Amino acid sequence: MTTDIKKKLEEEIALIEYELKNELPKELKKAVALGDLSENAEYQSAKQRQEILNAKLGQLRKRLAGVAMINFDKIPKDRVSYGSTVIVYDVQKNTEVTYRLVSTEESNIKKGLISTTSPIGRGLLNKKEGDMAKANTPAGIKEFEILKLTTLHNQKKK
Numbered sequence: 001m002t003t004d005i006k007k008k009l010e011e012e013i014a015l016i017e018y019e020l021k022n023e024l025p026k027e028l029k030k031a032v033a034l035g036d037l038s039e040n041a042e043y044q045s046a047k048q049r050q051e052i053l054n055a056k057l058g059q060l061r062k063r064l065a066g067v068a069m070i071n072f073d074k075i076p077k078d079r080v081s082y083g084s085t086v087i088v089y090d091v092q093k094n095t096e097v098t099y100r101l102v103s104t105e106e107s108n109i110k111k112g113l114i115s116t117t118s119p120i121g122r123g124l125l126n127k128k129e130g131d132m133a134k135a136n137t138p139a140g141i142k143e144f145e146i147l148k149l150t151t152l153h154n155q156k157k158k
Helices: 002-033 041-068 119-124 152-157
Strands: 085-090 095-102 113-115 132-137 140-150
Touching (some): 095 119, 113 119, 119 132, 119 140
Antiparallel strands (some): 085 095, 085 140, 132 140
């Protein structure tokens, strides 16, 4: 799971680095050739893009370092945490829903993949089978009963 995240982040970093080292210098060179930089929209735009890309590059590198630091031995074996698949009973909708807690990069609500940092993900974290969980979502407070929990450790064994 983390190897996929690392690969995705590394690919995104490579694209940004390529643009910063190859595309943007060309744009800046063209803009400088146009003359007066104080009123040069192309130059200002390229400089802004450069700042945005540098900021994003810093965030991606920080995230990559964080992913590399995930210690699977410290992930709980009996509570909802990263990598857990949880079948919950949605009290408001009177239905069962299956979620898998993943990183932000992997999240896809249509596939039931929710981030550990999302409102529902945070509400489910550290709960056990039989526990009630509350999540403060933009649509209001949602209540869930944890019906079944499969942790990352249980999934590896299969």
